[in-house]
Amino acid sequence: MLTSFALIIIVITLFWIYDRCKLNYWKQRGVESLTGDLIFGNFKNAALFRSAPGWHIGQLHKAARTDAPFIGFYIFHKPCLLLRDPDIIKQLMIRDFDIFCDRHFAGSKQKDSIGMKNLFGLKNPSWKYLRTKITPTLTRCKLKKMFPLMMEIREPMMDYLKSYPADRDGVKLVDVQELSYKYMIDLIASIALGTKMDSFHYPNEEFSTKVHEFFHGFRRMFALVMVFFMPELIELIGTRILANHSFVKKVFWNAIENREKTGEKRGDFIDSLLQLKHGKQNPNYKFEGENLLYQSGTFFSGFESSSTCMCFTLMELANHSKYQKLARQDINRAIDKHGWTYEAFQDMKYLDQTIAESLRLHPPVSTIDRNARQNYKIPNTDIVIEKGTPIYISLYGLGEDSRFWDEPEIYNPDRFTENNHITDASIPFGIGPKMCVGMKMGQLHAKIVLALLLRDYEIWQTKDNESFLNPRSTFTAAGNGIYLHFKKIVQMM
Secondary structure (H helix, E strand, O other): OOHHHHHHHHHHHHHHHHHHHHOHHHHHHHOOOOOEOOOOOOOHHHOOEEEEEEEEHHHHHHHHHOOOOOOEEEEOEEEEEEOOOHHHHHHHHHHHHOOEEEOOOOOOOOOOOOOOOOOOOOOOHHHHHHHHHHHHHOOHHHHHHHHHHHHHHHHHHHHHHHOOOOOOOOEEEHHHHHHHHHHHHHHHHHHHHHOOOOOOOOOOOOEEEEEHHHOOOOOHHHHHHHHHHHHHHHHHHHOOOOOHHHHHHHHHHHHEEEHHHHOOOOOOOOHHHHHOOOOOOOEEOOOOOOHHHHHHHHHHHHHHHHHHHHHHHHHHHHHHHHOOOOOHHHHHHHHHHHHOHHHHOOOOOOHHHHHHHHHHHHOOOOOOOOEOOEEEOOOOOOOOOOOOOOEEEHHHHHOOOOOOOOOOOOOOOOHOOOOOOOOOOEOOEEEHHOOOOOOHHHHHHHHHHHHHHHHHHHEOOHHHHHEEEOOOOOOEEEOOEEEEEEEOOOOOO
């Protein structure tokens, strides 16, 4: 009995010593750090899904001393560095990109992940080669060809809204997050997989159901927390961590086979992939087999981000009638001048401002991560970042930092007027060579849906329908939907 008790005391003591040693990593290196929990480090609320992981990293940014250029913190016992100064961020992400070119989770052994074996998750040199091949598939010329496909989905969406239940005053209470997911599912099917879908009127079709489960399922949310913050656990738990994508495989390969047989051109991403497949190959990354399929995964995360951007922009405009009216005027002016054309959306400059301000407050992918490929001394300091150390940047933190923004908690699109200086802390699409390759397409997606809705409806939100962040989601998402009131605008003749 006494021996067992003594053994327990020894084990507890050894754990305490180990724990104290691990959680003193930054202090021993002269780096200012945050005090952490004995087990969870500084990640307890996120690990227990009490707060959204990305938002939680933003809170760590805010917890640091105001002018601290970086801060050490711990995910469980793993030492991580959170960058808070735009100059240091530019130094690491641009000038010293060769050292910080890989994401922390890059190169994972997930053998079946359509979300990892593409630009999102590959390491150099494969990433660099792939970037040179994918970038030309998203040029202005390619977007103009995809634009009609993006506009095709407006009719099912607007018909769905037209038939949506309303009260006796004609007011409809709509979950725009769910509405945007339906549009996104059809967009992914059409652009990335070369197949038409109608999730608005046929939501129980196999593809719509499976994609809905993919984006809403707890399995994916749990997996993304590990991918972004604890990738070491993936190999312990297994390779099939994200989701079963057999439904995507089926649709994708049917489209590829049909397109090769018929020679049909739709202007979608499948056309570009077939060009890459039949072009000259590089040993670093060959466009063949499932490598073709994995490229469609880029659009899954990309359209999810732009869908989120649209939702939160609409929510902010619903709560700021002045800006909503200005956005509607901008939309109507551009449509009246150009019609429903690609050029019209390029001319919606004020709508761009509303989106930019929403991205500041509600970044869809709120955390940027990197991994040090070798020991690195931060310029003008004595601090050495050891090889393998995870580096994080919080877009929530930068976006609400009063050092860079006046009244940062207030939604104000005028910050982004053409003649205003935009701080280097504004990096909604990332920074440096790894900046989001699909930025223009994502903005176009968000603007199309916003323009369609704001042109036809006056929109507002009441206090009893306020939204909160989903604590299980690494990417920004509302946990209770985003319920807004819609009332049809009567057009004056």
